[in-house]
Amino acid sequence: MSKFNLSGKTVIVTGGGSGIGASIVFAMAKAEATVHLLDLSIEAAKEVSGQAEGKVIVHQCDVSNSVNVENVIKAISDDNPIDVVVNNAGIAHIGNVETTTVEDMQRLFNVNVMGVYNSIKAAVPFMKQNGGSIINMASIAATVGLNDRFAYSMTKGAVYSLSLSVAKDYLQYNIRCNTISPARVHTPFVDGFLAKNYPGKEEEMFEALSKTQPIGRMGKPQEIGDLVQYLASDEAAFITGSDFTIDGGFVKLNS
Numbered sequence: 001m002s003k004f005n006l007s008g009k010t011v012i013v014t015g016g017g018s019g020i021g022a023s024i025v026f027a028m029a030k031a032e033a034t035v036h037l038l039d040l041s042i043e044a045a046k047e048v049s050g051q052a053e054g055k056v057i058v059h060q061c062d063v064s065n066s067v068n069v070e071n072v073i074k075a076i077s078d079d080n081p082i083d084v085v086v087n088n089a090g091i092a093h094i095g096n097v098e099t100t101t102v103e104d105m106q107r108l109f110n111v112n113v114m115g116v117y118n119s120i121k122a123a124v125p126f127m128k129q130n131g132g133s134i135i136n137m138a139s140i141a142a143t144v145g146l147n148d149r150f151a152y153s154m155t156k157g158a159v160y161s162l163s164l165s166v167a168k169d170y171l172q173y174n175i176r177c178n179t180i181s182p183a184r185v186h187t188p189f190v191d192g193f194l195a196k197n198y199p200g201k202e203e204e205m206f207e208a209l210s211k212t213q214p215i216g217r218m219g220k221p222q223e224i225g226d227l228v229q230y231l232a233s234d235e236a237a238f239i240t241g242s243d244f245t246i247d248g249g250f251v252k253l254n255s
């Protein structure tokens, strides 16, 4: 069997209907996992599952709704023990403390933090017997000051630290928990952001955003998918409580 193969593993990926999540689904399905794709948009989820090479089962699920998450995860575990949970669903927000409203704070917290909590809380009881791997999507915003990312950074900092707590508490159950912290990755979110905020100047701004990574470009969603595949695999058995920056040098090489 080739390295990083996920054959026989039951995997959950939240927010798998677009961008980074879709690439995670593609990588894991190709590595022979049975992938359960949870997304707010069932249409997007179906489109991704239709393009995947391998087994992908779709579920409509709002990660911020604890009852919804619990029901979906329980139904999945009734069929097979859960081996891997990838908490990727997340939403962005632009603003500093003055322009961020109470509603913005709550919306970001509900999806980006409560969504991760809901999913881990529902899955961990079913993972305790056989162990497994939990991979949470943080961001460089968790540990670096970025302009106008007040609410978003708050949520990603929480994802980073709650992951350390889970890693520590479940060492004895052989459940590993790690975070991934990408810099800018070229997803539909970036194109939408440019179209909305810089109409007519999309190409110029795309170049400028690309250059904020010292390596000179944005990340590709597949590069995150491949890292997730590795962290989910048995080859990564010695890794827990770690954060993986995947950032083209953004954090350490930008001075």
Ligand SMILES: NC(=O)c1ccc[n+]([C@@H]2O[C@H](COP(=O)([O-])OP(=O)(O)OC[C@H]3O[C@@H](n4cnc5c(N)ncnc54)[C@H](O)[C@@H]3O)[C@@H](O)[C@H]2O)c1
Pocket: 014, 015, 016, 017, 018, 019, 020, 021, 038, 039, 040, 041, 044, 061, 062, 063, 064, 088, 089, 090, 091, 092, 111, 115, 137, 138, 139, 140, 181, 182, 183, 184, 185, 186, 187, 188, 189
């Ligand atoms: N794109 C980047 O540059 C970048 C950088 C660092 C971190 N991230 C993180 O990576 C993750 C994915 O980002 P992306 O750019 O691929 O985003 P995206 O907007 O392309 O995709 C997000 C997916 O999550 C789903 N989703 C949103 N809210 C949901 C909810 N409440 N319940 C279930 N599903 C929900 C959406 O329907 C969508 O399919 C996010 O957590 C994001 O914060 C992205």
